[in-house]
Each structure stands twice: as C-alpha cells, then as structure tokens.
Amino acid sequence: MTSHYSSIQAPATSPDAASNPTQAAPAAPSPAEPTSTQVRPRTQNAAPAQDGLTYASACDSSVGSRGPGDLAETARLTASPHLSAEEAANIQLNPYKADFPLFAAKPGTFFLDSAATAQRPACVLEAQEKFYESSNANPLRGLYELSVEATEAIDAARAKVARFIGADDPREIIFTRNTTESLNLAARSLGELLLRPGDEVAITVMEHHSNLIPWQQICRAARAKLVYMYPDQEGHLSDQEIAKKIGPRARIVSVAHVSNVLGIENPVKKIAERAHEQGAICIVDAAQSAPHMRIDVKELGCDVLAFSAHKVFGPMGIGVLWAKMDLLEAMPPFLTGGEMIDSVTEAEAVWAPVPEKFEAGTQDAAGIHATGVALDYVDAVGMDAIEAREQALVAYLYDRLASLPYVTIYGPTNPAERHGVVAFNLDGIHPHDVSSLLDTKHVCIRAGHHCAQPLLLRLGVDNTNRASVAFYNDKSDIDALVDGLDFVWGIFNGSR
Amino acid sequence: MGAADLYTPALLEHVSHPDYNYELEGATCSHEGINPSCGDDLTLHVKLGDDGAIEDASWTGVGCAVSQGSADMMSDLVIGRTPAEAKQLCNLFGRMVRGETLSDTEREELDEAICLESISHMPARVKCAELAWRTLDEMLSGATEPSSTEGDDAAATSSAASPQDGR
Numbered sequence: 032m033t034s035h036y037s038s039i040q041a042p043a044t045s046p047d048a049a050s051n052p053t054q055a056a057p058a059a060p061s062p063a064e065p066t067s068t069q070v071r072p073r074t075q076n077a078a079p080a081q082d083g084l085t086y087a088s089a090c091d092s093s094v095g096s097r098g099p100g101d102l103a104e105t106a107r108l109t110a111s112p113h114l115s116a117e118e119a120a121n122i123q124l125n126p127y128k129a130d131f132p133l134f135a136a137k138p139g140t141f142f143l144d145s146a147a148t149a150q151r152p153a154c155v156l157e158a159q160e161k162f163y164e165s166s167n168a169n170p171l172r173g174l175y176e177l178s179v180e181a182t183e184a185i186d187a188a189r190a191k192v193a194r195f196i197g198a199d200d201p202r203e204i205i206f207t208r209n210t211t212e213s214l215n216l217a218a219r220s221l222g223e224l225l226l227r228p229g230d231e232v233a234i235t236v237m238e239h240h241s242n243l244i245p246w247q248q249i250c251r252a253a254r255a256k257l258v259y260m261y262p263d264q265e266g267h268l269s270d271q272e273i274a275k276k277i278g279p280r281a282r283i284v285s286v287a288h289v290s291n292v293l294g295i296e297n298p299v300k301k302i303a304e305r306a307h308e309q310g311a312i313c314i315v316d317a318a319q320s321a322p323h324m325r326i327d328v329k330e331l332g333c334d335v336l337a338f339s340a341h342k343v344f345g346p347m348g349i350g351v352l353w354a355k356m357d358l359l360e361a362m363p364p365f366l367t368g369g370e371m372i373d374s375v376t377e378a379e380a381v382w383a384p385v386p387e388k389f390e391a392g393t394q395d396a397a398g399i400h401a402t403g404v405a406l407d408y409v410d411a412v413g414m415d416a417i418e419a420r421e422q423a424l425v426a427y428l429y430d431r432l433a434s435l436p437y438v439t440i441y442g443p444t445n446p447a448e449r450h451g452v453v454a455f456n457l458d459g460i461h462p463h464d465v466s467s468l469l470d471t472k473h474v475c476i477r478a479g480h481h482c483a484q485p486l487l488l489r490l491g492v493d494n495t496n497r498a499s500v501a502f503y504n505d506k507s508d509i510d511a512l513v514d515g516l517d518f519v520w521g522i523f524n525g526s527r
Numbered sequence: 528m529g530a531a532d533l534y535t536p537a538l539l540e541h542v543s544h545p546d547y548n549y550e551l552e553g554a555t556c557s558h559e560g561i562n563p564s565c566g567d568d569l570t571l572h573v574k575l576g577d578d579g580a581i582e583d584a585s586w587t588g589v590g591c592a593v594s595q596g597s598a599d600m601m602s603d604l605v606i607g608r609t610p611a612e613a614k615q616l617c618n619l620f621g622r623m624v625r626g627e628t629l630s631d632t633e634r635e636e637l638d639e640a641i642c643l644e645s646i647s648h649m650p651a652r653v654k655c656a657e658l659a660w661r662t663l664d665e666m667l668s669g670a671t672e673p674s675s676t677e678g679d680d681a682a683a684t685s686s687a688a689s690p691q692d693g694r
Contacts, residue, residue, distance in 0.1 A: 461591030463565060467530040467652065480564060493566025522534060523592070525543065 105411035108154045108404075112411045116419035122427060125505040127412065132156065134503070141474040141511040146291055146452050146499030148341045149322060151405070158404040159346055162397035170396045171370055171387070181396050188403030189386070195406045196317075196336060197327030198353050205352040205359070205389040206399050210318040211241035213337035213352035214285070216365040216389065217314055218245035221283060221335070224362050225312070226253035231280040233311070235260045235268065235297065236489055237290040240482040242316040246285060256280070261489070265443045266295035273298070273305050281311040288320035288331075292481050292497065293442030294425070294449035296320065303332035312358070318342060322501065323421055323450045325414045334358060344501075345405030346398040352389070359385040366391040417502045424500040424509065425449050431513045432498075437520055441490055452499040454481070457516065460523050462494040468522065472515040474508075532645035533652075538596040541639075545595065547602035551585040559588075560662030560674035562654050567594040571602075571662050580609050591655050593646065598659035600640045610667045617664040624653050 105112035111126035119126075128134050130152040134142075142150065168178040170185050186201070193201040207213045226232070232246050236259045250257045260276045262268045277284055284306040289296050303313035314335040317326055321338040328336055335358065340349035354362070364371060364382055371391040373381040382388045409417070429446035432438050432455055441454045457465055462478035469476060477497040480487050487493065498512055551557075551572035559570045567590030576582035584606050586598040601620075605613040619633055620640060626647035634641050646656045662674040 461565075463652065463655065464534075464592045467649065468534060471531040480566075522539065523543070 108408045108411040109152065113413050114416050116415050119413075119416035119420040119502070120423040122420065122423050122504075122506045125503070127503045128505070130154075130408075131503055139473050141472075141508045143498040143500060143504065143508055143512055144475045144477050145322070145501035145504075146319060146342070146497065147477050148347065149344050149501055150503060151344055151346065152408050154408055155345060155401045155405045159397045159401040162400045166400075167397070169393055171394075184400040184403075185394060185396055188399045191403040191406045192351055193353075195326070195409075196321075196338075196351075196353055197329055200356060202384075202386050203353050203356055203359060205354070205386045206394055207350035207352055207389075208348055209341070209350040210239075210316060210337045210339040211350070213350045214242050214314075214316060215245045216352055217285070217335050217337065217354070218249045220362040220365050220389075221312070221314075221358070222249035222253055222255075225282045226250070226255045227282075228254035229280065230255040230282045231258050231278065232256070233258045233260060233277050233281050233284045233306075235262065235286050237262060237266065237293060237295075237297075237483060237486045238285075238287055239291050239316065239318065240484070241318075242285055242287060242314075243485065246283075255282070259485075260286075262295075264490075265448075266290055266293035267443075268297055268302075270301065273302055277302070277305045277309055277311065279309055281306065281309050283314065284311050285314035286316065288315050288317045288326075289323065289450045290442070290483075290486070291319045291452065292454050292483050292486055292495070294319075294452035294454075295443050296324075296448070296450060299331045299333060303334075307332070319452070320450065322417075324418060328353060340398070340402040340405060343402075343405055344408055345402040346395075348395055349398045349402045351402075356385065359389070362389075364388050364391070368392055370394075412502065420502045421451055421500055422447065424502075424504055425451065425453065427506060428453050428498060428500060428509045428512075431509055432516075435513070435516060435520075438516070441492075441495060451501070452497055454495040454497045456492065456495050457520060460519065462496045464523075465496050465516070465519050468519045469512070469515040472511065472518060474512050474515045476512065530649065533593070533643065533649070535642045537639055537642045538592065538600075541596040541599040542592045545599045547585045547599050548587065548595075549585050550587055551583060554583075554585075556666055558662055558666035558674065560658050560665075562590070562594070562658055565591065565594075565655060567591060567655060567658055569594060569598055569658055569662060571598070571659065571666060573663075573666065575610075580607060581605050581613060582607075586659065590658070593643070593652055593655040594658045597640070597643055597656045600638075600643075601659045601663065604638055604640060605663065614664055614667050617660040617667075620660045621657060623647070624656050 109127065109130050114126060131150045132153050133150045134140065162184060166177065166180045166184055168175070168181045170178060170181040173179060173181070189201040189204045192204045193199070198204065205213070205216070207216060226249065230253070232250055232255055234243060234246055234257065246257055249255070258276050258281070260268055260272050284302060286297050286299060286302055288299055299315055306313040312334040313332070315331060315333045315337070317336050317338040319342070320326060322343045335352070335354040337350065337352050340351070341347040368391040370393065371383050371388050373383050426446040429440065429449065432440055432453060437458045439456045439458070443449055456462065466476050466478035477499070479494055481495070481497055487495065551574055553574055554572040555575040557570055557572045559568070561568050569586055569588040569590060572585045572587070573581055574583040584602040586602055604616060608616070616636065619629065619637055623629055623637065623641070623644055624646050643656045646652050665674045
C-alpha cells in the first residue's frame with residue numbers, strides 16, 4: 032500500500048523521471064514555482080503499465096509538460112490563456128466567460144456569489160465525466176490496471192495541489208470533503224496531539240464558523256482556552272493585538288487568510304512568526320484566498336493550510352488539508368476504517384502511512400482528478416491575470432456601491448485591500464429582502480450572516496448582503512447589481 | 528413563481544404602513560418569536576376579552592419585510608376570533624407556506640395573507656413568513672419559552688435554509 036508513494040517522496044532520484052517524456056519538461060512558468068515541479072505524479076511501480084494507459088485529459092496534457100506560452104496545450108483549458116494583467120484588467124471585455132458552460136445554460140444571469148461557490152470551466156466538467164467514462168475503478172486497493180489508473184489520477188492531482196500551494200511533498204496533501212472537514216480534522220487531531228488543560232488556542236473574531244466551532248468544541252473537550260484576536264472596524268489586525276493574544280500558553284493559532292465577509296487579508300506571516308516564537312503551530316484557512324492569490328505555504332510560514340476545490344473552480348465535495356510531514360506523522364487519524372490501515376487485528380490496527388492514514392474510505396477520485404484540472408485551468412489563465420482583473424472588478428464594485436447614498440459598506444475603505452468580496456447593507460431593508468428581490472432581476476448575491484456571526488455582532492449587524500466576484504465577471508454584472516439595488520430601494524421607498 | 532410574486536403591493540403596504548406595529552396596552556399575554564439566523568425578532572401582544580375571544584392584537588420587533596408584513600396581516604385577521612379559530616388559521620397558513628393546495632374556502636379564510644402563497648417556492652424564506660403564526664400558535668397553546676422556527680422541528684426549517692448557509 033505504501034510503495035506507490037515512494038516515488039513521489041523522492042522525486043530527484045526517481046529512476047524513470049527522465050525517461051518519461053511527459054514528465055521531463057519544467058512544469059510551470061512561474062518563478063515562484065517550487066522545485067517540486069519535478070515530482071513525478073505517476074507511480075514508480077505502475078510505470079510499466081503506464082505506457083499502455085490511454086487515460087488522457089486536459090489535466091494530463093499539462094502535468095509537468097507545459098512550458099511558458101504553450102498556447103496549444105493551454106487552449107484546451109481556456110480560450111484565453113495567459114493574457115497580460117493589463118488585458119485581463121479590462122472589465123469592459125470578458126475573455127473568460129465562454130469557458131464556463133453555466134453562463135450559456137443560464138444566459139442573463141449576473142452571478143456575484145463566487146465566494147460561496149465558483150462556477151466551473153468546461154475542462155473541469157469534462158474531466159469528471161471522463162474519469163467515470165474511462166478510468167473508473169476503486170483506487171488504492173486494486174491490483175488491476177484500471178484501479179491503478181484511478182490511483183494515478185489521485186496521485187497526479189495530489190502533486191498538482193502541492194504545486195499550487197508551494198508544498199514540496201505531495202504526500203503532505205490530504206483530500207477531504209471541504210475546508211470544513213479539513214479544519215475539523217486539524218482541530219480534532221492536532222487538539223488531541225497538542226492541547227493540555229490550560230493551554231490556549233488563538234483565532235480571530237472574523238473566522239468563518241468552520242474555523243471557529245471546531246475550536247470551541249476541542250477547547251471544551253481539552254479544557255483549553257479559546258482566545259480571540261480582534262481587528263479594528265475595517266478588519267486590520269494590529270501587531271499589538273497579535274502579540275497580546277498569542278502568548279506563552281498558545282499551542283495552536285488558526286486564522287483565515289482572507290475574511291469571507293470583509294475580504295481583507297490577514298497578516299498570516301506575522302501571525303505564524305509570533306505563533307512559532309511562542310511554541311505554537313499556525314493553521315491557515317485559505318478557503319477565501321486560494322481563488323484569488325498565489326499561495327506559498329513556505330512564504331506564509333504556516334504549518335497547516337486548508338481550502339476547498341469548489342471555490343477554486345473545481346468540483347464540490349473536495350477539500351484539501353496540507354500539513355508539514357512531521358505533524359501529519361505525529362497526528363492521530365481523524366476518520367478510521369477502510370483504506371487508512373496497514374493491518375488490523377481483533378484488538379487493534381496499524382495506520383497506513385501519510386496521506387492514506389487520513390483518507391479513510393473510498394475517495395471521490397473523479398472529483399479529485401477534476402480538482403487537479405481546475406488548478407491547471409487557473410494556471411493556464413494565470414494568477415497574475417486573475418488578480419489584476421479581480422482588483423479592477425472589486426474597485427469598480429466598491430466605487431459604484433459607495434456612490435449609493437442608502438448603502439453602508441463594511442470592511443476596508445481601500446478597495447485594494449479587498450479580495451473578491453464587498454459586504455453591504457441598504458438602510459432599513461433586510462438583506463434577505465434585498466437578495467430575494469435582486470433575484471427577480473437575475474442578480475445572484477449572498478445575504479445572511481455568512482457563517483461569521485461573532486464578526487457581524489462586532490460590526491453591529493445581524494446580516495449583510497455580500498457581492499463577490501471572480502475573474503469571469505465583468506462590468507455588466509456590477510451594473511446589473513447597482514440597477515437592481517436602485518429597484519429594491521424604490522420598492523421600499525415608494526417610487527416603484 | 529418567485530420573489531416577484533411575493534413582494535406584492537399588499538405586502539409592501541403592510542410593511543411601509545403597518546396597522547398593528549405597537550405595544551398593546553392592557554395586553555393579556557405577549558410572546559416572543561425569533562429566527563436566530565435571520566435576526567427576525569418579533570413579539571406578539573394579544574388582549575383576550577371577557578368572552579375569551581381575541582379582542583385586540585399587535586406586534587413589535589425587527590425583521591425582514593416578509594416576517595413583518597406577515598405579522599401585520601395576521602394581526603388583522605385574528606382580531607375577533609376565538610383562540611381555537613385563530614389556531615385553525617395558523618394551521619391553515621402553515622399548510623399554505625409548505626406548499627399544500629388549499630380549497631377555495633380555505634383560501635378565502637386566509638384573506639390577504641394568501642398573498643404570501645408563493646413563499647412555498649422559496650424554502651429559505653418560509654420561516655420568515657410563518658414566524659408570527661407559529662408564535663401566535665405557541666402563545667395560544669400556553670408556551671412560555673420564546674418561539675423559534677429554528678428550534679424544535681429544525682430538521683425541516685433549518686435544512687430548508689441551507690442554501691443561505693454556505694460561505
């Protein structure tokens with residue numbers, strides 16, 4: 032069971048790394064790319080069978096084989112590969128929308144809820160379908176070629192995810208169902224490993240409930256103390272607050288990279304440094320940052336990081352947990368059962384090595400494979416282009432909303448500090464009424480507490496509206512929102 | 528059917544010019560109903576007459592247009608009814624917002640509140656519409672704890688609300 036990870040573990044010495052033409056070329060153009068691009072996603076043991084494999088998809092075409100500007104390959108993923116940041120930032124045009132079948136299926140939809148879940152490009156949908164059409168078997172336990180193929184699809188995706196977040200070792204990538212499950216795994220397992228009565232866990236008050244309730248629960252069970260870091264009204268965490276709240280009793284610090292309500296990026300690097308000074312580990316909830324910015328776990332300096340595929344243009348039902356290998360090896364398993372053991376007797380069991388130790392039961396292999404393709408897609412579009420376009424979209428969204436006299440905006444007043452989201456309220460109109468009425472104009476936004484009730488309480492509101500953008504949005508989406516808000520305001524203020 | 532059918536002039540008239548939004552002097556009983564996740568917080572006030580019937584009713588609190596408009600329409604409807612009749616109306620309203628087909632007679636009984644019929648197609652908003660009615664029903668059943676549409680039968684209401692609960 033462990034053997035097929037051995038080749039991943041030792042990429043540099045993999046004997047057939049150079050002999051496989053699809054693996055030989057450097058993988059990605061980014062200078063930030065870690066050396067792990069040479070990691071062979073395919074298994075050493077399966078190498079003989081590999082030549083006969085016909086499994087091919089947009090995914091495979093780009094694993095490790097695509098060089099900079101290889102438009103023929105990336106065109107299979109997106110119609111608009113590698114536009115410059117300047118080109119991408121022109122929100123009058125929309126070179127990306129055609130990649131997403133939903134917008135053709137539901138024409139006239141103004142989708143401004145990507146922070147809840149993104150749309151998926153055609154290549155991701157095709158990858159999922161193709162897995163079931165031509166590679167479907169239960170991964171890991173099979174001794175026949177088809178099952179090996181399914182296993183390889185998971186391994187390839189694991190290597191892509193590692194590369195996406197700058198992790199060197201693909202074995203450090205654990206697949207879960209979503210960020211929530213990843214953070215529950217982290218809380219349970221690390222809580223059991225690290226927390227003793229009187230210890231402290233530090234989080235911020237702007238956490239999503241999925242990075243809050245697991246810590247409430249584990250602190251109660253371990254008789255540890257949950258400590259909150261409080262930002263200012265715009266969402267900035269001060270150095271003093273970080274120093275004050277991450278003290279000598281802290282064992283775990285867990286923070287959102289980007290707030291799902293305020294859109295602000297937390298100073299994770301500083302927080303991780305402070306945590307390490309105090310002997311604590313640092314966990315990052317990257318659910319809201321992964322779609323919007325380049326992530327490098329080594330630059331962030333964190334020990335654990337979680338995100339969901341479905342916000343990064345991948346399928347629903349796939350989450351990622353990355354942690355440093357020494358932690359993963361020390362952590363007890365979270366879910367137990369099939370596929371996560373080496374041997375079982377009537378009295379006890381021996382855990383399989385990482386990552387299988389944390390992946391009990393049959394994985395969603397098709398979804399994991401499609402997740403890898405989603406990350407290829409992001410790579411083909413280019414994170415620089417994505418960031419530039421989203422900054423232009425958020426700036427326009429913020430300015431248009433700020434120009435409405437009846438709108439209150441929450442969070443940073445400098446739109447450049449926002450990553451994808453703007454939360455706001457209309458004077459005297461409940462957000463649920465706003466979003467229901469916007470729906471009649473086919474404008475989709477989120478309304479509610481955004482699973483961040485402690486933060487909203489501090490902002491002094493029960494609910495807000497939240498518009499969020501992805502790079503497939505354009506100016507017309509935001510104009511439709513603003514026209515819609517005028518319509519809602521008119522209804523409640525007698526000018527309908 | 529959708530939000531366009533819901534925010535009718537009748538509903539919006541009750542929202543912008545409510546007839547029963549005040550503390551009721553000499554109220555026999557008051558009862559609070561809340562939707563914690565929405566922030567809807569409503570208190571119903573009822574004055575029972577010597578004959579046991581509802582002599583007067585009013586509401587106070589905060590919430591969305593649907594919860595407030597619904598409370599205002601309900602107050603209008605139950606004044607003059609016996610508690611048993613009022614409970615019957617609450618039951619009827621509950622059936623309507625859950626999408627049951629009502630007879631013509633039953634529809635007439637609900638009077639203006641029939642305009643909230645289309646909410647049955649918006650599962651996340653059902654609890655907004657029914658807050659006042661459930662609160663009244665519990666009050667007349669002698670409940671002392673605040674009513675919460677996300678409490679006892681949460682399986683139905685909170686799962687219906689799940690589309691709002693993503694990130």
